Structure formats: C-alpha cells, structure tokens
Amino acid sequence: MILLRLISWQYVRKHLLRSLLTIAGIVLGVAVFVGMHTANQSVLTAFTNTVDRIAGATQLQITAGEAGFAEEILERVQAAPEVRVAVPVIEAVATPETRAKGNLLILAVDMTGDRSLREYALEDGDDSFIEDPLVFLAQPDSIMITREFAAENGLRANDALTLRSMDGPKRFVVRGIMKSSGLTSAFGGNLAIMDVYAAQKVFGRGRRFDRIDLAVQEGLRPEEVGKRLEQMLGAGYQVESPSSRGKQFESLSSVYGMLANITSLFALFIGMFIIYNSFAIAVTQRRSEIGILRALGATRGQIQVLFLAESAVGGLIGAGLGAGLGVLIARGMAGSLGNLLGEIYGVAQKAEEVSSDPRLLAGAVALGLVTSLVAAWIPARNAARVDPVQALQKGKFQLLTAGENRTRRVLAFVFLALVALSLVYGEGRLIFYGGYFLSIFAGVLLVPTLGLWLARGLRPLLKAIRPVEGALAADSLIQSPRRTSGAVAALALSVSLIVALGGMTQAAYASIEEWLRIALNPDMYLSPSQNLTDRSFRFPAAFAEEVVKLPGVRRTQLVRTVRVPVDGEPVMVVSLEVASIRKEVRLPVVSGDGDRMYGEAAAGRGVIVSDNFALQHRRKAGEMLRLNTPEGPLELPILGTVVDYSDQKGSILLDRTVYQKYWKDDSVNVVRMYLEEGVTVAQMRDRVAAQVGDRYKYFVFTNEDLRSYILKITDQWFGLTYIQIAVAVLVSILGIVNTLTVSITDRRRELGVLQAVGGLRMQIRGTIWLEAVTIGAIGLVLGWVFGAVALYYALETSARDLSGMRLEYTYPFRMALVLIPVILGSSFLSALGPAETAVRGSLVEALEYE
C-alpha cells in the first residue's frame, strides 16, 4: 500500500493521460458488456414482470404451445380434485386508436371467477365502479383499463376506446378503471382487461383459450399437481409455473445474449492488449526505479505484487466507470431492443425501465479486474525478474531479445498445428472453440515478428515519401517492436473482428435475399395483423375459404405458424398446404430427396425441417421427430432439410391437414395469394375488400412490402453488429493513441536531440504522423489476414450456436477496402495530439530526460 502511494501514484500522476488511456480499454469493454446485457436483461425483466404481474396468485399455467386449445379442457382441469381454481385466459396485443402511442396488452379472463387469482383494485374501491359487473359481462364491448392508461389518454368511465379487432376498428366502452397495483403496472401500464368470451370473438379465437391459469388446493405442491395434470391432459399440454414463460423468452432471445457476450469479450480482449502494452512500456521505463527498489531490499514478489496492484486499481477504476457508462448505454438502447426482440419473436413486453442487476454489475467489474490482471501478469513478472545491476544501467531497454522472439514463433506454430488438428477433428464444441482461441493466440504471438517484417518492408516506401521523417518513423518501429506490438495486435484484432462481422453480415444478407426470392414469391399476402410476427390475431377458416374463391386468384396457400416446444425449446411449426407450396416454391434442399420429401409431406407422412433447426437440435433427415400435440404425441419422420429462415430458432414445416387434425385449429395467420395473369394487386385488393372488407379486418402486403418488412427486421438485427464494429474501431484507436503517447514519452530524449540539431517541428510532427499511419497500416494488413480466419470461425459459430444459418464464405473485399481510409485516417487523427505534445515540450527537459 505504501509502495502504491509512494511510487505507483507518483507515476500515474506524471503519466495521467496514458494511465487514462490504459484503463479506457477496460472502460469500453465493461461498458459494452454491461450495456448490452443490461438492455437485454431489461427486456427480459419487462417480459417477466408483465408475466408475474399478470399471473397474480397463479401457480401453474397450462398451454399447448401457442396454438391454444378447446374450451372443454377447462372443464376437465376445473374438475381435477387437486385444482382449487382454474380460469381461462386469452392474451393479445391490440392497437388502440388513442392519442398516446403504444400497444395495449389485453388480458382476457372470465371475470366470474378470475378474482380468485388476480386482484383488480378498482378506482372507488368498489365493484360498483365497474359501472356494473353484470353489464361488463353482458356487453362484449366492455373493457377495463389502468389508471395510468386512462390518465395518459384522457379516458374516464363510460368513454369509448377504439381498438383494432378482427371485425375492423371496434369501439369499446371503458367500464372500469383499475387503481395502480402490481397488476396494472404490467406492460408499462398499457394493460386492459376484458371478458374472455368477448375476446374469443374480437381476436378470432373461435371456441378456444390461449391458456389456463390455476392455483392448487392448499397443502399440495404445484410441481406435483403439474405433473398429474400433464398426465391427465397428455403430452401436448405444458403445465408450468408462470416464471417458466420468462425462461422461454430467454431461450428465444439467447442469440442476442450470445452476441452481446462475443462483442463485449472481444472489446475486453482488445483492451487487454492495450493494458499489456502500457504495462510492458511502464516496466521498461521504470527499470531504474525497479532496480533501486530491488537494491534497497524489495523482493521479486513485492515488485510483481506492486505492478499487479497497479493493474488491479486501474482495472477496478476502469470497470467501475465502464459499469456506469454501460447503464447509460442500456438506457439508450433498451426501448429499441425491446421493440426489435418483440418484432422478431412476437412476444409482448415493454422495456421502459432499465433494471441494473447488481450481480451483472459485480460480474462485469470482476471481469474488468481479471482482464486487467491477466494483461499485466507478464509485464509484472518481467518487472520482478529485472536484475538490479542491469536495471540501473541506462539504455537498451526496448529490445526484444532474439530468444524471446524465437520462443514466441515456436509457440505460435505449435498453436497453429493444434488449430489445424482441431479443424480436422473439430466436431466437439470444446475442440472447435479451443481451436478458435488458439488461432487468435497464434496470431497475437506472431504479431511482433510479422509487424517487424512489415515495418522493414514499408521502410523504403516511407523513406520515399519523406526521406527523413519516413526513415525515422520506420526505424522507431523496427527498433522497438515491443512498444508497438500491443497496439498492432489490438488493431489487427479489431480489424479482424470487423472483417469477420462484415463478412458474416454480407453472407447473411445474400442468403436471406436468396431465400426471400425463392420462398416469398406470391403476388400478395393477407395478414390479420400489421406486425407479421404477431400471432395475436388470426383469420378464421371461413375468411380464407371466401378469399380462395375470388375470381382472378390463381392459387392461395393458407399458413398457420405457431410455436410449440421441442426439446424444451419453443420452435416454430409452419403448417401450410405442402402440395400447393410444392408447385410454387422449391426451397433449396440441404439433405433428402426434394421430390419425395414434398410428396410425402403433402400426404402428411412426415415433416420437412429447416437446416437451422437441424443444426441447432442435432437432427438429421430420416430420424423420427416427436411433436406433442393437444391430441397426443405425433411422431413423424424428418423427410429432409431445406434452407428456410422463417425463424431464428428453426422451423418445422408440415401439412395443414396434419396441423388441423392434431391441434384442432383451423385458423390462419397468413394467406399467400398468387394472381392470374393480367390481374393486378390493386384489383385484387379491391375484390378482397368487396368480398370480406365489411366483415373482417385484414392487411394487404405486396410481395415488395413483405420483402421490405423482413429486410427491415434484418437491418435492425444486424444494426447490433455495427455497434460491435464501432466498439472495435474505437478500442483500436485508443490503442494507437496510447502507443504513440508512450512512444513520444519514451523518445523524448531522441526527439529532443533531433530538435536540438535543427530538426523542424514539422519534421517531428511528420515523423509521428507517419509512425502512426504505419502502425495503422501494419495492423490493417495483419487484421485482413486474421479476419480471413476469424470469418471462417464466425460463420461456423453462427451455424453451430447462433442461428443455425449455414452461410457461404465470401471474403468482404469491399469492406476491407473501406477500412483503409478508416483505419489510416483514424491512425493519423490519433497521432495529432501526441505529435503536438512532442513538439511543444521543453527541449531542456527532453534532453535531461532519464
């Protein structure tokens, strides 16, 4: 502690800017980690809070995936002796025509019994304020809203509230206003209660419920009752606690969580090099100080601890600042992330408040601390090994010994050999990712050697550009590879990340666009909702039957999508008319016989699964797939795998007849329409309106609309990768600034001598600028090479663990070229400050330095 105060603190004070830059890497890494995870956590918390608050005293919930089930199930559940109370629920998101923006979460319940589970604290504290509970039940237009929603929209009891329903805009009457309570704060207060039987009509549910909420008899354990109910109802029904819905959402959005982890860990990894670089320089600069300490009796252990303690303090400060910054970042992005996840997964939540999890913050601070300690470990060890006699001699402090370099190269080649082996035997996750990390380590170990070669190679070019400044800049890099290798490594890693992300994005877009071209080829679509991933609204079968018969329609395909649990994870089942689809769409076959698989699937003798489902669930063509349906288990062979991006978690395509038979559900999410020659979308829009427009609410999407919609969501998703790219660039720029600052401090005497012998300020500036641009160029070239490897691993990671998308390897040359001005420009900009410091310092002090 005394050493920290007397020695380290003095050093930090003297090199404040560099110290700040050193911890900046940790700040950014931790900030990204905390920001992205806190935003994700806030979305999850918002969803879980909505579920919890709506659940009330509910102990168990019965669902059949998203498909819902027939009303009769309710009576069976209510008759079970273990069940104290069981009530039907329909949950949907509707768009109100109110002055305040935002959707309304509709919780539709049977008010005759629901109070046993949920407390509806009403304004006026009395039932009579639901103007009349009997009227509420008797009139299908009754709705009860929260005080917050009422205040926001200036609504009072008996006012009209218009919601979009299956029958078009529907006028509801506010027949109750709930006081603020746990329930009313669900979905950010945008909650409305209505009668479940009225909701069946409004949301096109037929005689079905979405789920049953229940409480068990006193003294019984909900888990045991749940098992008994599952046995009673059959495997197609899931009986789970309300909290498990949060887990399902977490599982759905796990891809995002993983992306956040990769980004932040990468930022920390790059930050680690900055710290390593700074400490390595500090150790070299403070050799004489270390020598004195050792001469005065300090042990090697004390010296090592001193440097590690410095690193720990820096890491803690950086991590603390990073955590704070992360929370601010999360505030900025939670709302939009919530919308994005809502659009992708069709899950209702409203992330308005950012919830900072103390465990996450503590974990992030620990991560920052550990990163800092790991980065400083080698420099600290080197400091401890300093020989006091040599340390007190001046000069020769930047040399990287030939032996040290050879060891690194040997180690790098051993790693590369292991990487090659891992690629051959890389089926297992551990071996694959082990190979990934070894390839990074190998690259990092080779940075000093490769950097040196490149610097030597660039020397003639630099000399040709500016004979004096160019030669000085190149020599500085050649003579002090250790000083620059950290910055070059950080920059190379950043560039490699950018190349990998850019390549993956490019490949994903190419694949999605190809899929859109093949799979989404109808002329127009009819959807009951403006949001195509929202499955709250459905068309009844009667609607589809009428549309099918319209003149000018060449072919229609009815699609019903629904998530059902497979291997404990919600997976999208896409039920469609396979025979009809077969005539218009041929999804690229990954495995299986195309003709046979479509033929068999059309006959209901099997399912076709998407390639990403097969990869994520480790399934192959020919295997049996078991789906638990409300009618019991359905076992069908996997006839083949195709490229289908209907859902990030994979999709199971089966014939509509099979779905109707086993799920007892004939509703429709989307009607795909192919028009006869000469019939335009506008004409057909009019015909649909004339036929069903007065009775049903629907949205018409043209082929172009749908493509734009999907590409918009894809853009939003990949917008996250731009955050990663920005972080990578920022961290690497910090690395260059740090390196140059160190370099200038390190070379004050040299630069002083240059000025003393007549060197112009402009020449000094030019030297530093060229040095910075050269570091940038070396980092860029190495980054391009590392990026080629990283792209391979990124595509494999995507296929294996992210989305299951098997993407084609295409090196993003355009992006690589774009990086030239970005990185060289950033390098130049980062040199401006240090260059000014170099020329404006006192010449006398510079010559006295050391």
Add this chain to the structure above:
Amino acid sequence: MSKWVWLLAAGVLWGPDAFGQDARQIVEESQRRHRSQSQQYEGVLEVYDAKGGKNEKRWQYARTGSYGQSKSVLRFVAPPLVKGVALLVHNHPDRASDQWMWTPELNRDRRIALQDRSTRFFGTDFSFEDLEERDVEQSDYRLLGEQVVGGQACYQVEAVPRKTRVSQYARTVIWVRKDILLPVQFEMYVKTELVKRMVHRRVEQVQGVWSTLELEMQDLKKKTRTVLKTEKLKYNVTLPEERFTLQALRRGE
C-alpha cells in the same frame, strides 16, 4: 346451507315451537313445511355501494322441483344493457349445483365453475354460492339458544358445513322465528370473521305460505348492501321441465 334463495324459494313457514332443542329437527321441519313444486316471481335488486349510490336491476325467477333437486332460471329484464342475461341453476342433493350463465349479446353460455362460487354474483352482495340450495344433510346444526330479533322470539341455530361440502363459509348462524319457524336473520363467517349479514325485512303470507318479500344482504367488510324485493310471487304454477335446460336458456325462454 342455502341462503336467501333457499328461503325465498321455499316461502318459509315453520310451525310453532314443537321441536324442543333439536336444531336439526328445526331445519328439517322448515324445509318440509316450505316445500313447493314450483315457484315464480319478479325481483327487484337494489345494490347500494359504500357511498350510498344505488344500482337497480329487475329479473324474473322461476323454479321447478323441490329442495336439493330443483332447477331454476333467473333472467334479467332491466336495465336494457343486461336484459336477457340469464342464470340456469341445477341443484343436486349430494353435490354442488351446476350453473350456467347466458349472455345474449355474445350469443353464448358459460359454465360457472364450482370454484368460482364464492365470488360475488354480478356485483351484488350475494355470492354464486348464495344462490344454491343445499340439502339439510350437507351441514351439521347446533342450537345456540334463543334471542329476540325484530321484536320476535327466535331460535339461534348454528350451521357448519360438513367436510364433504365445499363452502366459502366456515359457519352460518341463523335466527328462526319461533312462531312461524321463519328464518329472519343470517350471519355468515369466513374462518372466524363475520363477513355478511342477511336480514329479512318484510314477511307475508302468499297463497298461505309465509314468505320473505324483502331482504337485505350486507357485506360487512365492504360496507355495501343489496336489497331484494320480491313481487308477483306465486307457488305451484305449471312450469314445463324443458324451460330449465341449456337449450331453453339459449333460446331466451
């Protein structure tokens, strides 16, 4: 133990003090005396909130069959927003009744689950359970003593539901007029707390049967009350069995 419907439906008329101290005998005799094959009336329901605000509804009531096996239909006729809403109750001697509600605007019926019967009957101070008839066998009785209520000497009888019976009430204390064996006051307890009180205000003879024509149910926790007035009460009218079916309910009969 049945509550107001039990009493109204029966048109209670108990004889003079002929049963000594046997509480069960008192109840049994009450039921026996007030048994009728059918009944119908028009009811006026006045619900008063804690601030004194009043909400009024009217309904028509019909019952066929006697204790524990009766079927009844209650159909609202006013105000217009609830007109046509109906409740069909099938009572059973050995188990809780089956109840269905019909909502004409939705054009559908819904079953009122057994578990829901402790909830309030459409915002009144009665619960769905209060609409049920219970057989005398479903409770144990104890004579607590005698008291004067409303100027009339009464037996004070405690009814505790048997374990086989599902009830929201832990016990009910009933005051039965000694002269006509007519219950004139009920107090219902949840656990040990007194939650409701029902007082029979107007008692008259109709077709020779002592009947309660006005009663008040008080919710002592919410400080609300509901007054039920009975008009055009008739006993032993001819009511076809088909009128008490789900199909008839849906047809609005």
